[in-house]
Amino acid sequence: MRLSRYFLPVLKENPAEAQIVSHRLMLRAGMIKQAQAGIYSWLPLGYKVLRNVEAIVHQEQQRAGHIPLLMPTLQSADLWRESGRYDAYGEEMLRITDRQGRDMLYGPTNEELITDIFRSHVSSYKDLPLTLYHIQWKFRDEIRPRFGVMRGREFLMKDGYNFDVDYEAAMRAYDRHMVSYLRTYERMGLKAIPMRADSGPIGGEDTHEFLVLADTGESEVFYDAAITDLTLGDRAVDYDDAAQLRSICEEWTTPYARTDETHDESLFDAIPEDRRKSSRGIEVGQIFYFGTKYSDPLNAAVQTADGGKVPVHMGSHGIGVSRLLGAIIEASHDDKGIIWPEGVTPFHCGIVNLRQGDEAADAECNRIYAALVAAGLEPLYDDTNERAGGKFATMDLIGLPWRITVGPRGLKNGVVELTSRRTGESEELSPEAAVQKVAEIYAPHLAAAAIL
Amino acid sequence: MRLSRYFLPVLKENPAEAQIVSHRLMLRAGMIKQAQAGIYSWLPLGYKVLRNVEAIVHQEQQRAGHIPLLMPTLQSADLWRESGRYDAYGEEMLRITDRQGRDMLYGPTNEELITDIFRSHVSSYKDLPLTLYHIQWKFRDEIRPRFGVMRGREFLMKDGYNFDVDYEAAMRAYDRHMVSYLRTYERMGLKAIPMRADSGPIGGEDTHEFLVLADTGESEVFYDAAITDLTLGDRAVDYDDAAQLRSICEEWTTPYARTDETHDESLFDAIPEDRRKSSRGIEVGQIFYFGTKYSDPLNAAVQTADGGKVPVHMGSHGIGVSRLLGAIIEASHDDKGIIWPEGVTPFHCGIVNLRQGDEAADAECNRIYAALVAAGLEPLYDDTNERAGGKFATMDLIGLPWRITVGPRGLKNGVVELTSRRTGESEELSPEAAVQKVAEIYAPHLAAAAIL
Structure with a gap:
């Protein structure tokens, strides 16, 4: 993409309404714009990252x-009403009445609907194990939406549901989810720690939350x-x-x-003191075994091998997909702006x-652009007439992990500059070597994306 | 994907509620399930096609x-209220009140919101031309939703908005859209004809609808x-x-x-009689120039080169993304089921x-599967114990354009059978030649998908 043709409305000033750094940087980098309290438009740059996170x-x-389904x-x-949650859910559920007077709601989660799909189509243990998931917009009418996309009202979430014939099989699904979540966060450059969580009034036996360590958690x-x-x-x-x-x-x-909900002082005190840590954390996912809590009232049953039911x-x-953008920025930024991990940039x-x-500079930029594209990469070329300082400030703010700087002076010596956003270190390289190095850095990320 | 691990709930019987063939086939092929009137869950097979259409x-x-943004x-x-449409829109707008008593609505379209984004960030002609689009779920509270996803209430639509400094520039955007729409439909295997349409009470000068010819239009x-x-x-x-x-x-x-709204008998009668056609059509897209209808009331103005405003x-x-699935099936099916065009299968x-x-049969199927994947293709391998007739019926119903049939008898002669869903014709080929032929058929489609 050439910046002159893009829509990247960066802000020079810190927006007053943003209390935490990820919210501030998403506004300043032109990633989001608030449409109303807790509801955001994803501007082109923010939308691209959202799609990258969703793809992983x-x-x-x-x-x-x-x-996947939808x-x-x-x-x-x-x-x-069948599950008993319509009255129980409280004010966070956005209730809607259509023109025919029918009661509807904007889904905050999907246990009922997925169980209805299951019970309509599956009746035998032979069709199990089965895990269905979707990534869809949800709505929870938070009384005090805040922190930008970290606690919005309309938010994008992945929710998946496993259907298994017994507890042991469901535990294998639980393990599959835990491992797939660990891989997911690691590919995003995040350290997300599974923590024994409280199953709350729902009363499932097993649940872990995944938390990213951050002061603003x-x-x-x-x-x-x-x-x-x-x-x-x-x-x-091997799954x-x-x-x-x-x-x-x-x-x-x-x-x-x-988490503090399940914290046990005596177990904690048994850890060697130098390894005993407490901190703040941002919840970015949760896995939860709840047995027959929904299959019982909704009557989702299967025939077993011995003829029973x-x-x-x-x-x-x-997984909180839209929230993850905030969490990644909380975990990866500096005074100049965002520092995107390679997996989601x-x-x-x-x-x-x-x-x-x-x-000469224009021609070399065009060659580098074409070479990066030929390597399967997507460059952002600042081809505007802005002065160098402004161009660097924008690149630092929007946080691309790698930058190639091209100028007449370097080109006289046959070199361009390759700069790491994370370390700030630069090296002079031939244009070909710079492209080659960037391609090598991204090779494992492109390989991880191929899953067919 | 191995069918034994997939979720493909095909129906043997014709569902009574479906009045048109696309609705019937989408239900029978396990692509959708109605959640409530005019609102559908997209089961795995339907979701895959939806994503393919969206990707094109x-x-x-x-x-x-x-x-793109979102x-x-x-x-x-x-x-x-600023644009004056809140009261004018009528009962198809789903109006919602949140817990704080604020009036909201489920967007049926986005002229107001995109204009608000534009006016907040753009103030100079130098940032034009600019066309922003998104693909997002919309809601229109149809009094009588019908025909499955063809006239649903919650539907997926691509809506794009051009911002230009004057009429001439806006007409270039109009042309860009017309050509990009022609390419879009052609890649989906559709013949969609741009027809001069009625601009209605909105009163724009220029608008074309794209219609797919089908009896059920x-x-x-x-x-x-x-x-x-x-x-x-x-x-x-070259755009x-x-x-x-x-x-x-x-x-x-x-x-x-x-369309009948703008039909002119005298112009029509001037066409040579053998080329004069009338038919039914399904609307799958519309382009529309409306000038300053929204920029005037919402005050979206730019500075011009000569200092004016x-x-x-x-x-x-x-483009009606979810509706397109119905239109494609209406245009491409036979008595046995769907016939997907290669572009969206x-x-x-x-x-x-x-x-x-x-x-030997299992091993050859596994080899063919791996070879297709290595060619960048996604096969569906029916590895169940169903008898041959049932397997063929399912493949015909779900409409994959190409099928490779592997059996012990053919393998003794070193051949498998490659069958076209469209023509029903089969040829015997070595497994390698069959894979090679399928890869060649899809090569232009894979190439068209690469746009960086």
């Missing part, structure tokens, strides 16, 4: 064998520092290998890590032309 | 230089048969070349083609194993 979630869910945003109140968390060293790296995961999944889950759930064991598993590499209109 | 729309819009589904009533259309022979084929389109765009638009708008000239341009090729459990 899709890829890792499908890698785990989970099947349920509508509006739901019938009748289904929620709304939750207080306690953990053994050993857990932050864990990484999946490029180990091969059909239940034993492998179990061992990965044990690796991540053995070190102490809990049992309600399916279910769980629901969520809106453009892979910036190109800054120091002397727009200079024949 | 994105690619062709971005190829034309139009910039506006929310819910909008504030206040903006619609809701519009009556009149046209010169010559227009159905026109095709863009693989001609190179910066206004003269080329104009000449393509003239090619398509010269032959007579109008003018309201921007706008147009809005829509949910899976590129079916693999039918005639003797599941036969060692």
